[in-house]
Amino acid sequence: MFRIGYGNDLHRLEAGRPLILGGVSIASEAGAVGHSDADCLTHAVTDAILGALALGDIGAHFSDRDERWRGADSFVFLRHTVGLMREKGFRVVNVDSTVSLERPKLRPHIDAIRARLAAALEVSVDCVSVKAKTGEKVDAVGRGEAVRTEAVVLLESV
Numbered sequence: 001m002f003r004i005g006y007g008n009d010l011h012r013l014e015a016g017r018p019l020i021l022g023g024v025s026i027a028s029e030a031g032a033v034g035h036s037d038a039d040c041l042t043h044a045v046t047d048a049i050l051g052a053l054a055l056g057d058i059g060a061h062f063s064d065r066d067e068r069w070r071g072a073d074s075f076v077f078l079r080h081t082v083g084l085m086r087e088k089g090f091r092v093v094n095v096d097s098t099v100s101l102e103r104p105k106l107r108p109h110i111d112a113i114r115a116r117l118a119a120a121l122e123v124s125v126d127c128v129s130v131k132a133k134t135g136e137k138v139d140a141v142g143r144g145e146a147v148r149t150e151a152v153v154l155l156e157s158v
Contacts, residue, residue: 001156002154002157003053004154005053007045007051008150008151009044009047011034013031013147020038021099022112022113023073023120024116026109028104030144032147035070036069037073041099041130042075043074043149044150045153049081052153061081075116078120085155090157091156092122092127093154094154095152096151097152098130098151099132099147101134102141113130114129114130
């Protein structure tokens with residue numbers, strides 16, 4: 001049996017904050033604002049897995065009203081979700097994701113992001129796709145005010 005899940009996330013950018021995507025810290029003038037570390041890509045992948053399993057969304061499991069998660073490493077959320085996935089008898093076949101960010105350019109960081117995600121998902125790096133897009137100066141992403149991510153995951157029963 002196969003299950004497909006979709007996740008997306010959007011975070012406002014603010015000067016002086018860290019920018020973390022897929023567990024990789026990226027030098028940038030502005031970083032994402034959020035209750036946890038605001039790792040927009042990891043949130044989208046986590047949501048995609050939860051969606052494929054019909055287990056709700058990241059907020060249902062890690063509420064931004066819960067102080068335990070203030071500043072938390074988003075890989076805690078992803079690893080917990082991978083554990084739930086294994087308990088349900090599934091494994092990741094592949095992930096396809098897109099990060100929309102006007103700047104900085106992500107190409108130099110894509111391999112490191114893929115490697116970090118693959119390790120957390122317990123798959124080989126060739127099962128994780130991360131694409132980078134700009135907003136072409138349109139909308140909040142294009143104006144450099146936000147980062148948007150989308151992820152699709154295919155799970156297979158084991």
